[in-house]
Amino acid sequence: MHTLIIGAGVVGLSIAWELCKRGQPVSVLDARQAGRGASWAGAGILPPAPLRNVVHPYEQLASLSHRLHSEWAVELRDKTGIDTGFRRCGGIYLARSRAEFATLKANELWWQEHGIDFEQWDLELLRRRVPRLMTQATPELLAAWHLPSEWQLRNPQHLQALMEACRGGGVNVFEDCEIASLERAGQRVTAAITSDGKRWQADVFCICSGAWARQLLDQLQLANGIMPVRGQMLLYKLEHPPFTQVVNDGNRYLVPRDDGHLLAGSVEEEVGYDCRTTQAGLKQIRDWAEEVFPDLRNAQLKKTWAGLRPGSFDGLPYIGQVPSQENLFIASGHFRSGLHLSPGTAVCLADVMLGQESPIELSDFRVGRG
Numbered sequence: 436m437h438t439l440i441i442g443a444g445v446v447g448l449s450i451a452w453e454l455c456k457r458g459q460p461v462s463v464l465d466a467r468q469a470g471r472g473a474s475w476a477g478a479g480i481l482p483p484a485p486l487r488n489v490v491h492p493y494e495q496l497a498s499l500s501h502r503l504h505s506e507w508a509v510e511l512r513d514k515t516g517i518d519t520g521f522r523r524c525g526g527i528y529l530a531r532s533r534a535e536f537a538t539l540k541a542n543e544l545w546w547q548e549h550g551i552d553f554e555q556w557d558l559e560l561l562r563r564r565v566p567r568l569m570t571q572a573t574p575e576l577l578a579a580w581h582l583p584s585e586w587q588l589r590n591p592q593h594l595q596a597l598m599e600a601c602r603g604g605g606v607n608v609f610e611d612c613e614i615a616s617l618e619r620a621g622q623r624v625t626a627a628i629t630s631d632g633k634r635w636q637a638d639v640f641c642i643c644s645g646a647w648a649r650q651l652l653d654q655l656q657l658a659n660g661i662m663p664v665r666g667q668m669l670l671y672k673l674e675h676p677p678f679t680q681v682v683n684d685g686n687r688y689l690v691p692r693d694d695g696h697l698l699a700g701s702v703e704e705e706v707g708y709d710c711r712t713t714q715a716g717l718k719q720i721r722d723w724a725e726e727v728f729p730d731l732r733n734a735q736l737k738k739t740w741a742g743l744r745p746g747s748f749d750g751l752p753y754i755g756q757v758p759s760q761e762n763l764f765i766a767s768g769h770f771r772s773g774l775h776l777s778p779g780t781a782v783c784l785a786d787v788m789l790g791q792e793s794p795i796e797l798s799d800f801r802v803g804r805g
């Protein structure tokens with residue numbers, strides 16, 4: 436059963452790898468360079484996931500993915516020799532207003548119920564554990580929470596490893612192949628057609644084109660709420676890693692890498708398919724990052740970029756078989772969590788594609804909902 440995957444981001448490549456491990460022939464096409472979409476632009480944070488009392492399918496997907504990341508990091512390193520940068524680094528959540536304090540305090544109940552370890556740190560403990568963070572703390576910093584089960588990936592390395600593992604397993608990855616439409620006969624897709632008119636045939640097709648997935652779904656007249664949500668990022672370089680934990684402040688974060696690189700992000704902007712950075716967006720992140728961690732004022736700012744998250748109207752991804760099309764599947768719309776949710780998505784969808792039962796009930800993720 437030859438599968439053709441449209442889109443070589445982390446989701447498409449993870450599905451390709453999972454199918455390849457199960458002995459299936461796979462090709463992956465990307466409109467541009469493989470692994471250079473949102474998956475490259477992201478931060479690679481793997482937030483804590485529930486371990487027990489996991490009821491909602493989204494939580495089940497996060498839980499499964501969290502567990503699989505530990506296994507995939509080892510498998511990928513063994514297969515390719517590439518260190519994906521998977522680190523059990525822990526995460527710190529700052530409460531800088533009474534409202535944030537109340538929210539994080541309320542989260543404690545949820546963490547407890549789901550078996551997620553946490554520790555509340557007062558300011559003295561925060562300064563002892565992470566000495567140079569918040570040195571010029573504004574008076575509104577009230578407390579911090581430490582969650583050891585927040586982890587990180589170095590996403591460009593993870594993508595590189597996935598690509599090599601796929602290629603090593605016989606997966607063909609084709610770049611600069613933009614799929615413009617799907618040719619259909621009755622309930623089946625017969626070919627994917629590129630913008631220059633070339634036909635790509637396969638037994639099974641899977642749409643993994645991230646924020647761009649809606650273009651193909653619209654053609655199929657399938658209701659979907661996928662939309663691009665731009666995020667911007669700054670990359671600093673310090674001589675040594677200043678701390679090991681991811682630092683979260685609302686939707687913004689600092690992600691330290693082992694070699695002294697440090698990412699600062701991000702913003703959420705609905706500006707269509709415009710993937711450029713803006714001075715205003717970068718300034719907003721920079722002002723915040725350099726306030727939270729003043730050492731960054733003297734660090735080298737190496738690079739800035741933007742990426743398009745595949746947002747969905749209800750925050751849930753689209754995963755499963757496309758209605759009325761026997762051999763068409765989708766995995767798109769993972770918004771801010773596609774790197775985190777990619778291994779679980781791959782395992783569930785590979786099961787469905789091969790006619791097996793998915794470990795997670797996928798109906799909440801169906802196309803055409805809402």
Ligand SMILES: Cc1cc2nc3c(=O)[nH]c(=O)nc-3n(C[C@H](O)[C@H](O)[C@H](O)COP(=O)(O)OP(=O)(O)OC[C@H]3O[C@@H](n4cnc5c(N)ncnc54)[C@H](O)[C@@H]3O)c2cc1C
Nearest residue numbers: 442444466472473474477478480614645666742773774775
């Ligand atoms: C700034 C930022 C920070 C983020 N941080 C995190 C994080 O810390 N943790 C986390 O889990 N997630 C994070 N995310 C979200 C995460 O990056 C995405 O959810 C994830 O990368 C989506 O993966 P994807 O494979 O669906 O999409 P993409 O990586 O965008 O891949 C889609 C691919 O499809 C290709 N394509 C598009 N149209 C076509 C077509 N017609 N034909 C062929 N190919 C096509 C594109 O070229 C692209 O390569 C972040 C995102 C951004 C932008």
